[in-house]
Every structure is written in structure tokens, then in C-alpha cells.
Amino acid sequence: MATAAFETPKLKPYPVIPLVAAGATSHLKPFVASPAIQAAVGFPGELSEGWEQRAVAKMGELLDKYRSLRVYMDACVHCGACSDKCHYFLGTGDPKNMPVARQDLMRAVYRRYFTFAGKHFPRLVGAVDMTKDVLDQWWSYYNQCSECRRCSVFCPYGIDTAEVTMAAREIMDSVGLGQKYANEIIGKVHRIGNNLGIPGPALEDTLLGLEEDTKEETGLDVRFPLDEEGAEVLLVTPSADFFSEPHVESLIGYAKVFHAAGIKWTLSTKASEAGNFGLFIGNYEQMRNISLRVKQAAQELGVKRIVVGECGHAWRVAYSFWNTLMGPFDWLDPRYPVPQHICEFTWDLIQRGALKFDKEKNDGRIITVHDSCNVARASRMGSMPGGQFVIPREIIKAVANNFHDMAPGTIHESTFCCGGGGGLLTDDLMEIRVKGALPRMEALKNVVDQHGVNFMATICAICKAQFSKVLPYYGFDMSMVGGVHQLVSKAIRLGEPN
């Protein structure tokens, strides 16, 4: 659906912190989930009488369940350290997109109902009642946060706005105000098995098609197995890898790596989705139920290892939460980390000399890498802190000759969100997606100008989809973005043992 016209921000040669422009994005809000969508995921269909008390009660429940929320509601001193760290603030200037102000939307209500100062001196500490007007602001601004955690890097108390945003969305869902995009997808993953709603036969057909394409390209029978019992590895990957460009290029890359290493692997119809939108809406039960599909599929297929494809938030859930949500993993091969990221998997093979590459096949590309937020700030790869930055770069350097990093303050733990994460990858939020991409686009522009970079590799399905859409707004070619395994795919040597 078309959204109102807006102006794409201008790229500046160096980052400029915008002046506060109150209300600049107060008009932005996502479509509301219909009662049917809400019902399918177990939430009330719409706001009904008494929602205010129910919202406050839910807040109380979450304060008792999450230490993060409880501490973060109290600890903020309004120092302003986070005020210029959010890509949505940098792209819009709307002060409510400063992490501290976004948190304060909830803190004001928290103070009113749960603190002495707020109950007795509301004006002094900025405490407010839970009203429709407050809810409208929550709806707008808690849907302009991609839960990327960049603010939490810089906060002297580690306050993570993602935790607050998740709590706010959980409260809104619990009183019947749900986001159409996210909740519709959660319904689909339960009903069909993946976020895109691809039924089993269509998936099978797609994979057969990919086998044919790869045969044409390589002359070899590189397989894309589905639901094969007794495989060693279950690969769980975002469903975008099956149908979207450039995602599918990475899927072909994974298949070639498995082929070259001679490891039997399989995809699963039941777990044909690594993504877990339960994270985005902050709902523990949803996140757990969506994760449990993977356990079920892995046990039914009798695999020994689980490997996760290129997907940022999926890797956060898998790496950080799976052991909690569906562990222990004593039924899997203990010699390998559970779960294992596809980059860890490939890098391990490269180090053991099991893969060979013709790097010059990627010589047409001058490559940079975009660290995806959930991989960078909410997970790890390998055994060393920061391995999530090292391993993808080492893979790229192993398969290609031209690599240049973007500016230091825009990568690693300081990486900027693509602008479409956290459940915002929907056309009804296009304006905030485009504007939120500004800091990344500026950093990209710099390496394009300095080094002639023409390819930005990333390991996240949302980043890939978001950049494909947003790059053209800033005058870049949409095919500039792609996966790390897209580069692996291009250079990997198959066929005769080498």
C-alpha cells in the first residue's frame, strides 16, 4: 500500500547530529492487526473498556518477570549519552526517537503507578496517567525502534531500549493493540511453518528448481535436501532464503559448502524458518513455541547438529536463547557448538583446509561488510568475544581479494541498524525505514567514494531485504547488497577433490 510522500535525507560527507525537530515522525505508525490476526496468536482482538487498568497490570506483571525492565525503569539519569546514538533519531531529528525519550514514554507511566515520587509528585518527575493519548504515542514510537541495542552500548548503566520496546509491545498486544505485520507473520509460522507462508510442496518445488539451476551453473549434483531423515546437519534458515533475491544466492552458497565438505544435511518443512518474531513483540511464550518447532524437527529427523543460516535476530534467539528456551542439547553431537552459525561452520571447514576457493572469481567486487545488529550486539561466533566480527570478515577475505571496512564508529559493536529490523520491515513504515538507514548509507557512501566499494555483504535476511529496498532511495544500486555466502558460492571450488 502506498504511503504518503516524504523526502529522502541528503547524504552528508561526515555525520551531523540533527537539531531536535519535535513531532517530525509522530505521524508514522504501522497498520493495526485485525481481530482475526490477534486471535490467531492468542491476543485480544481490539481495545475494550478498562484497557488502561489492564495495561498497567500487565506492566506490573512484566516488572516482576524481567529484572532488565525493573532496573531500567529506575536507573536512567537523563545524561544524554544515548541521545545521538539511534539511527532513527539521526535520520529524522524527532526527539522521541532518542532512546532516553523513547524509554521515558514508558517510564512516565511506570512512575505514576509504581513509584512514590510519581504517585505524589507527578509533575515534578514527569509522571503521567495511562491514557489513549499516551497509548497513541507508544504505538507510534515503540514501532519506530528496531531493538538494535546500539543505545545499550553507550549507556553508562547498560540500559537497553530493546527491552523497553519489547515490554511496551507486549503490553499493547495484551490489551488488543497488535502490529499487523509481526503478528500476521507469527500466525503464519505456526500455521504453515515459515514467515513467508510457503507451503511444503512449494518449498520442495523451489529446492528442486535450485538443484537444476546449480547443476546448470556447476555441472554437479549439488543437493538441496528437504526432510531427509538421518542427515547429520539440520539447517534452519530464514524463509527469505528460499524465495527472495539476494537471499537465495547465500542458500546456494550453503549448499555448495555442504557439498564440498561431503556433509549430509537437510532442511525441514516444519522448521522452514529461522526467524522468530516472538522476539520482536517481546513475548516469551511465542518465542519459545516458535523455537520448539526446531527442536521437534531436529528430533524427528534424527540430526546430530543444528546450523543456522544468515539471519540476525534468528541468530540472537538461537545463540542466546535456545539453550534457555528448549535446551539442554544433550541429544546432539557434543563436539560442535549448539547451535552453530553457518559462518562458524564454513570458517571451521576453511581452517581445516576442507574448502578451496578461486578468489579471483570475486574480483569484480570491492566488498565491505555491514555488521547486523543482533549478531554484533546480542550474540557471538567462535570461542572469543568479538568472534562475530572476525569470522565473517575472515571468510570474506578467504573468498575474495578486495575488502574495505567502513568507518570505525559504524561497524562492530557500534554498527548502525539497516533501518528495517525489529519488526519494522513493512511497507507501512517505509518512511522511517528509509530515514533510519541514513547513518549506514553515509558510512557506505564514504567507502564507495574512497575505495570504489560496490558490494555490501551482510548476514541477515532483514538487512538484505531492507537494503534492497532502500539503497535506490539514496542513489545506490539495489544489487549492491548480498550475503557472505553469496561470495562463498561464487568462489568455492567444487567437483574433483582438490
Next chain:
Amino acid sequence: MTALSIAYAALFYAATAILVVGVALKIRSYVRTPAPLKIPTTPAPTTPGGVALRLTREVVFFESLFKASKWTWIFGWMFHAALLLVLLRHVRYFQQPVWEVIAFVQPFGTYAGFAMVAGLAGLWARRVLVDRVRYISTPSDHLHLALLIAIGSSGLGMRFVSPTDIVAVKAYMLGLMRLDIQPLPADPLLLLHLALVALLMIVFPISKLLHAPGLFFSPTRNQADTSREARHVSAWAAALEKK
């Protein structure tokens, strides 16, 4: 013994009780609330020792703030470090004999008073001059700064402009600790200084001053990155598994 001495004694007993009980209750609520998921901001340490080091760097050097904003860091660190010296200097009012380290710190504590007020002034200037920080500042933020600056200035005033009878003040404080109320000098600057300190103690557990204990309970900072190696399940999350 004057009514004034008794009133201030009552004030300090009440303020101390509110501070101790209030902060203890808050800490108890933080301890009792589970952290159901592993959410350290990564890259994060993978060992308890590493976490202790990370928290130490945050507490001693304000590491994250340093990454965020050099101006806020300079003023904020200056204020907190100076406050620590000033507090140490004041320990002498509560002990007899005075520990050597407290005696040693006296001259540093004196001049730290200026650094403390300067740091606070810098922080306040940001609240006025930087449009983003101005936007997020509430009346309570300004009042906290005003309160701390008033405490610092009245203290400096007694040290450098209009000295008070500190021997009597010390006798009064030592008396308070023995529940034996001694006469308190009726010096306006002293009375102001003490009243404001009591006020600070009272608002501590109900205000943003809770950032001090809060840091130690922040899951993004106090968790080790061991989610694949060690299973982490809170009580309410474990209950879901029984369903």
C-alpha cells in the same frame, strides 16, 4: 541541648533510616526479579572474572559513557570522583581517632570540593546548551543538580568563607552515633548544608539516584556471555516447561 539540636538529630535519624531501608528494599526488588534470558551487550566477557572486570571499568572509569560522549564523561567523572574524595574527607566527623587514610585524604578532599561543583556546573550547562539534553531534562533533573551544587557550595563556604565550629560539629555527629545528642552550632550555613544533605539522603531511594545500585543489576552488563555453554533458566520460565 537545644530544640535545634533535637530537630536535626531527628532529621538525620529519619533520613538515614529512609536511605538505608529504601535502598535495601529497592535492591531486594532487583534481586528478587529474575532475569529470564541472557542479554549481555556483546562482545561480553565469558567468565565471572571478566564480568567483574567489566563492571569495575564501568564503576571506576565510566567506560560506556566515555565511548558515548567525551564532554558528559569529563564532567560526570570529575563530579563523581570529586564526590568520593569529599565523602572520604567527611568520614573524620564520624570517627575518633581518625584513620590515617582519612587524614591523608583531607587536602585532596578540600580541593575536590571545587572540582565537584565545577563538574556539576558542566553537567548543568549541557542541560541548558545541548538541545537534545534540554529536551529530555525534567524539573527533577534540574533540582537534583541544584541540590548537589547547593550542598557543595555551602560546604565550600564553610571551609573558605565563613568557617563554622567544626569541633562542635564533630562532637554532635559522634554523639548522634551514640544516641547522645550534643549541642549543634546554630550557624545558618551549617544548618543549610546539613538540611540539604538530609534531603539528598531522603530522595535517594525514590529518585534517579538509584542509578548507583542499578548498574550492578543491569543484565546487559552483569551477565557473562555463556549462553551456549551453560543453560540459564529462571523460575517462571522453568514452570512453562512443566505444562
